[in-house]
Every structure is written in C-alpha cells, then in structure tokens.
Amino acid sequence: MMLEWEGKALLRHAGVAVPAGQVVRHGSEVATFEGKVAVKAQVRSGGRGKSGGVLRADTLDAARQAVDAVMAMRFVGEAPEAALIEGWQSIARELYLSVVVDSAAAGYALLYAPQGGVDIESGPPPARYDIGPARNFRAWQFRATIEAVETDVAVRERVVTLAERLVRLAAGRDCTTIEINPLAVLEDGALMALDAKVVRDDWAHFRQQDIAAMQEADKLRQPPLVQACLDMQHMYVPLDGDVALISGGAGMTMGVMDMIKDLGGAPACFLDCSPGPASTRGYRPAFAMLDADPRVKVILVSVFGGGTHMDRVASAMRDIMPTRTSKKPVVFRLDGTHVDQVDGILADIGARNHASLEAAVEESVRLAKEIA
Amino acid sequence: MSILLHRHTRVMIQGITGQMGRFSARDMQRYGTTVVAGAVPGRGGQEVDGIPVYATPREAVEHAKVDATLVYVQPSGILHAAIEAIEQGVKLVVATADEVPVQDCIEIRAAAKANGADFLGPNSPGIISPGQAKMGFMPSFCYREGDVGVISRSGSLSYEVCQRMTRAGIGQSTVIGIGGDPVKGTTAAEALALFHADPATRAVVFLGEIGGVEERTVAEYAARPGAKPVAALIVGRTAPPGKKMGHAAALVGSAADTPEAKGRAMRDAGVFVASGLGDIVANVRAAREHAAGPAAR
Numbered sequence: 001m002m003l004e005w006e007g008k009a010l011l012r013h014a015g016v017a018v019p020a021g022q023v024v025r026h027g028s029e030v031a032t033f034e035g036k037v038a039v040k041a042q043v044r045s046g047g048r049g050k051s052g053g054v055l056r057a058d059t060l061d062a063a064r065q066a067v068d069a070v071m072a073m074r075f076v077g078e079a080p081e082a083a084l085i086e087g088w089q090s091i092a093r094e095l096y097l098s099v100v101v102d103s104a105a106a107g108y109a110l111l112y113a114p115q116g117g118v119d120i121e122s123g124p125p126p127a128r129y130d131i132g133p134a135r136n137f138r139a140w141q142f143r144a145t146i147e148a149v150e151t152d153v154a155v156r157e158r159v160v161t162l163a164e165r166l167v168r169l170a171a172g173r174d175c176t177t178i179e180i181n182p183l184a185v186l187e188d189g190a191l192m193a194l195d196a197k198v199v200r201d202d203w204a205h206f207r208q209q210d211i212a213a214m215q216e217a218d219k220l221r222q223p224p225l226v227q228a229c230l231d232m233q234h235m236y237v238p239l240d241g242d243v244a245l246i247s248g249g250a251g252m253t254m255g256v257m258d259m260i261k262d263l264g265g266a267p268a269c270f271l272d273c274s275p276g277p278a279s280t281r282g283y284r285p286a287f288a289m290l291d292a293d294p295r296v297k298v299i300l301v302s303v304f305g306g307g308t309h310m311d312r313v314a315s316a317m318r319d320i321m322p323t324r325t326s327k328k329p330v331v332f333r334l335d336g337t338h339v340d341q342v343d344g345i346l347a348d349i350g351a352r353n354h355a356s357l358e359a360a361v362e363e364s365v366r367l368a369k370e371i372a
Numbered sequence: 373m374s375i376l377l378h379r380h381t382r383v384m385i386q387g388i389t390g391q392m393g394r395f396s397a398r399d400m401q402r403y404g405t406t407v408v409a410g411a412v413p414g415r416g417g418q419e420v421d422g423i424p425v426y427a428t429p430r431e432a433v434e435h436a437k438v439d440a441t442l443v444y445v446q447p448s449g450i451l452h453a454a455i456e457a458i459e460q461g462v463k464l465v466v467a468t469a470d471e472v473p474v475q476d477c478i479e480i481r482a483a484a485k486a487n488g489a490d491f492l493g494p495n496s497p498g499i500i501s502p503g504q505a506k507m508g509f510m511p512s513f514c515y516r517e518g519d520v521g522v523i524s525r526s527g528s529l530s531y532e533v534c535q536r537m538t539r540a541g542i543g544q545s546t547v548i549g550i551g552g553d554p555v556k557g558t559t560a561a562e563a564l565a566l567f568h569a570d571p572a573t574r575a576v577v578f579l580g581e582i583g584g585v586e587e588r589t590v591a592e593y594a595a596r597p598g599a600k601p602v603a604a605l606i607v608g609r610t611a612p613p614g615k616k617m618g619h620a621a622a623l624v625g626s627a628a629d630t631p632e633a634k635g636r637a638m639r640d641a642g643v644f645v646a647s648g649l650g651d652i653v654a655n656v657r658a659a660r661e662h663a664a665g666p667a668a669r
Contacts, residue, residue, distance in 0.1 A: 249529065255529050
C-alpha cells in the first residue's frame with residue numbers, strides 16, 4: 001500500500017486533479033505559506049481523520065506546530081513517515097469513487113457513492129459496476145449504474161470520465177485498489193481527489209520499477225535477521241506465542257497454527273518458507289532469526305511438500321542443525337514427495353521425524369511448557 | 373469418472389526441460405497420465421523421458437493433439453504462455469506458479485472463457501483424478517480412487533487432508549487446487565458446478581481459509597435443493613486481523629472474513645464444518661454418508 005502522497009503523485013501523473021502539496025518530516029521544513037492548509041499524517045492505517053491525524057492551520061507557525069504534532073502521533077501503533085501539507089479546499093460536496101480488483105467481477109469493479117467522506121461505511125452500500133478486464137470498461141454501462149444515485153448530470157459526467165482514467169491507471173500500473181474518499185466537488189464544479197488509498201500488486205514488481213523499490217524499502221525497515229529471511233522469499237508474520245513454525249504453504253501453515261492452539265500451545269509466527277529455495281541457504285536465515293528471538297522456545301519444522309522435495313529439506317536440516325549454537329529444541333514433521341528418504345538423512349544427526357502432525361505438535365507444545 | 377482430467381486426456385508440459393518439468397514428466401507418466409508433448413522455446417526436436425519437445429504450443433497441438441497443458445514457467449511468462457495455448461485450442465490450462473500478477477490472471481481467465489477453455493490456478497499444485505491422471509506436483513501416495521471431490525485453496529493442506537482421507541479408506545474422484553489468489557482461473561463455485569454434474573462424485577470437501585468470498589459461495593451451493601453434501605475446513609483461526617497470511621487473498625479484513633463467521637454461514641447452509649485437521653475426516657465421512665444412495669458408476 002502506498003502512502004497518500006505517493007498515491008496522489010500517481011494520480012497526478014494520470015491526469016487526475018489533486019491539491020498542490022508539500023511533504024515534510026519536521027515543522028522546520030515548512031518554508032512557504034499561503035492561505036489555509038491541511039496538515040495530514042502519512043500513515044497506512046485507516047481511520048486517520050477520526051483519530052486526529054488531519055489538522056488545519058491558518059498561519060506558518062501553526063502549520064509548523066501541526067506538522068510536529070501529527071509526527072508525534074501514533075496510528076494503531078504506526079508512526080507517520082511524513083506529513084503532507086496541502087492547500088485547504090472549499091468543498092461543495094464529498095463523493096466516493098474506487099476501483100478494486102474483485103473476485104466476483106473476475107477483474108476490476110468500480111464503486112461509487114454520492115455521499116463520501118469519513119462515514120462512508122455507515123451509509124448505504126455504493127453503486128457497483130463489475131468490469132472484468134480493464135478493456136471491458138464501457139462509459140455507458142457505468143453511467144447507467146450511477147444514474148439512479150447521481151442526479152446531478154454535470155457531476156455524473158465528470159465522474160464517468162474520471163472513472164475511466166482510474167481503471168486505465170489501475171491496469172497500467174498494476175494497482176489492486178485505487179480509492180478516492182473524499183472525491184471533492186469544488187465550488188466551481190470541478191472534481192479533486194482529496195485523499196488517495198492506492199494498493200499496488202506486489203507480484204508485478206518485475207515490470208513496475210516503483211513496486212520493486214517500495215518492496216526493497218519495506219524490507220530495509222525490518223531488523224537484519226528478518227531481512228535475511230525476506231531475501232529468501234519467506235513470508236513472515238510474527239505472533240504472540242512461543243512455538244515457532246517453519247512451514248510450507250500458506251493454508252497448511254495456518255492449519256498447523258490452529259492445531260498448536262487446539263493442543264494447548266501458542267504459535268510464535270507464521271513463517272511460510274515454500275516460495276524460497278528448499279536448501280541449506282534457504283532455511284538457514286529462518287533458524288538464525290528464530291534462535292535469536294527470545295520469545296521462541298521451540299521450533300517446529302512442519303513441511304508437507306509436493307514441489308518441495310523432502311530429501312532436500314532433510315538434507316538442509318542435517319547441514320544446519322550441527323551449526324546452531326542455540327539449545328532450543330527442534331521438532332520435525334516432514335511428509336510429501338521423497339519422504340521415504342527422510343528417516344535415513346535425519347538419522348545422521350540423531351534426529352527423529354514424526355509420522356503424524358498431531359504427534360509433532362503435541363511434542364512441541366509439551367517442550368515449550370517444560371522450558372517455561 | 374472425474375472432472376476436467378481423465379485417463380485419456382492428452383497433456384502437454386510447457387517448460388518441460390526445466391528441473392520441475394523433468395521431474396513432473398516422469399512422475400506424471402508413472403502415475404498413468406497421457407503426457408504427449410512438451411513445449412519450450414528453442415528446444416524443438418529434443419525429448420524428455422521419451423516425450424517429444426516442440427518449440428511452440430502451436431506445433432505441439434498440431435503434431436500431438438493436446439487437450440490440456442501444465443504451464444511450468446516463471447510468473448513473468450505465465451500470461452503469454454497460457455494465452456498461446458488457449459488460442460491454439462487447448463481446453464484445460466493449469467498454472468501452478470505463485471506470485472503471478474492479478475492483472476495477468478484476469479486476462480488469462482478472460483481468454484479461457486472466450487475460447488471455451490478451463491483455467492486452473494495460479495498458485496495451485498494442479499489437479500489429480502486418482503487412479504487415472506495428474507497434472508502438477510502433488511505427492512501421488514496421498515490419494516486413492518473414490519467418490520469424494522476435493523476443492524482446495526491451499527496445496528499442502530490438500531495433501532494433508534487427502535492423505536488422512538485415503539488412510540481412512542475414503543477415496544477421491546478429483547482433487548483440484550483452485551489456488552489462493554483473489555482472481556482465480558476456476559472459482560470454488562465453478563468447481564462445485566463441475567462436481568455437481570459428475571455422476572461419480574457423491575460428496576465434496578472444501579478446504580478454505582480466512583479472507584476472500586469462496587466460502588460464501590460454497591454455503592450458497594450447499595443451501596440449494598438437491599445439492600451434494602459438502603464438508604469443509606477453514607484454517608486461520610489464529611491469524612491476527614489485518615495481516616496478509618502468505619496467500620494474497622488470505623487476510624481478515626472484515627468480520628465476514630473470520631473463520632468463525634465463515635463456519636457459521638456454512639453450518640447454517642448444512643455444510644459439515646470441521647473445527648480443525650483433527651476432525652475433517654469425520655466430517656467428510658458424515659457428508660458422504662449423508663449422500664442419498666450410492667454414486668452412479
């Protein structure tokens with residue numbers, strides 16, 4: 001997900017009107033001032049307006065103070081990366097317009113509401129136009145969709161034109177969501193995007209240089225041990241428990257997390273290593289990270305592989321185990337392609353493979369309790 | 373019988389000369405799959421495990437009469453590899469790769485619909501009709517021939533559950549991985565319609581997870597008069613809200629995305645909902661026994 005100012009830069013480039021803005025990190029950076037301004041915390045969490053992350057300022061000093069004030073705020077624990085200063089707009093009406101990837105549409109869908117703003121979720125559901133592939137957008141179909149809810153013909157035509165632009169932008173720049181709320185009708189009747197929530201498709205990084213750069217920047221914000229896991233394409237979400245999980249496949253990983261809880265334990269993480277290499281190089285950073293994590297007491301390696309071959313996973317474990325300095329116990333449950341070779345390989349390091357998931361999870365939970 | 377893939381389905385592997393391609397060519401043939409061609413740019417005239425390799429899907433279709441293709445190429449190459457096969461008249465396209473841009477999935481799905489083809493995936497282990505044929509890399513020993521259809525959003529979860537079913541003596545008609553992406557080649561609803569029409573399928577198992585709308589459509593099917601009995605498992609009770617759990621669509625965004633809400637909606641519709649991996653087989657058995665009369669053969 002992009003920050004508001006990044007999303008607005010994308011919109012501006014696509015010919016969508018947005019307020020002129022300035023991005024700063026400290027009040028002292030605010031140099032010029034004209035009229036009235038909005039000072040907006042740049043965060044990814046929702047509900048910013050309701051939690052006081054948008055301030056109005058009428059003087060240069062007030063603007064500087066407002067920047068320092070919003071930079072000191074936290075939004076669901078998130079610190080703002082910057083503050084966006086924009087000219088305060090005189091608004092006749094607030095609309096809602098978004099284009100999203102949607103499974104029911106098997107492609108893009110447009111959503112429109114004639115009353116936008118912070119209370120959009122408590123109003124009636126927006127009018128919806130299922131497009132499918134972006135090239136299937138038809139202005140007349142969208143116009144017909146919003147005709148009943150948008151009676152102002154001039155506004156309606158501007159919304160239709162803008163909607164087409166957003167659909168093209170979403171397809172061309174691999175966005176899965178472009179949400180403009182509020183979309184302002186200014187006093188002269190023109191439309192202007194006062195906020196922007198833009199979500200890019202991570203998997204399009206190979207053809208969108210800015211997505212690749214965003215991912216790199218996200219990675220560099222993580223601690224070094226987590227970065228090493230991300231370098232191996234592991235998917236990592238830390239949780240509150242003490243039984244760490246090195247696993248393969250998102251669904252299976254969640255299934256094992258659930259079982260850890262059902263058998264009296266608590267999972268310490270979601271760590272899906274299947275996108276990375278099933279090798280010593282691939283798994284080593286996972287152990288380095290979990291061994292160093294003080295909350296983790298036990299590591300459960302649970303992989304049921306199809307494309308991931310178990311002889312390779314077991315060989316990686318045989319390489320890694322003797323090099324660990326941590327005394328944390330490791331429990332194995334490997335199954336799937338070439339599982340018949342696992343016992344022989346693990347025997348080299350005196351380790352045992354559990355035949356059933358239940359047995360492996362039970363042992364992991366028991367060990368975690370003994371250590372506690 | 374089975375759905376989409378049968379003993380005599382003539383299968384092509386695009387990318388057969390890669391590591392995965394070579395492994396699956398052998399593994400799939402050993403399972404009984406009719407693998408008739410490979411297609412790899414610049415490798416026309418070669419052979420892999422006795423299977424002729426053509427430079428393009430067009431040549432493969434022309435010489436080897438291909439019905440279905442398994443696309444083993446990089447995510448950045450899936451779009452054009454799949455569309456090329458579809459436009460040559462191939463009727464089933466299976467894409468296993470994860471990390472395929474959703475835009476490309478949208479385009480492949482649209483091309484498949486326009487050409488009367490089925491598209492399965494991406495982010496899927498593929499499809500297996502036990503005892504007949506497989507397209508993909510699922511471990512063969514997890515399956516046995518039977519009358520329960522399986523639809524799964526997650527690959528390894530389907531291996532685990534099918535192995536448990538097989539050990540309990542419950543076989544499968546066809547097991548299809550629909551993948552965990554927000555736009556799927558084949559949705560759960562479309563897969564259910566195929567199983568509904570298959571006389572050899574007596575009951576259906578759905579393996580789901582947090583996020584997405586698939587579970588709602590499964591509940592809608594189950595509530596229809598004359599629907600085949602459905603058992604289900606929804607994983608991710610322990611996932612924190614607002615975090616993407618690996619699969620692009622696996623995220624608890626709203627109250628309706630939680631396993632509790634999904635489970636409730638499914639139970640209300642008459643689905644046999646398991647609480648976890650531990651009782652999924654019991655629920656499959658109950659669904660199967662609920663089916664009126666034996667399946668036609």
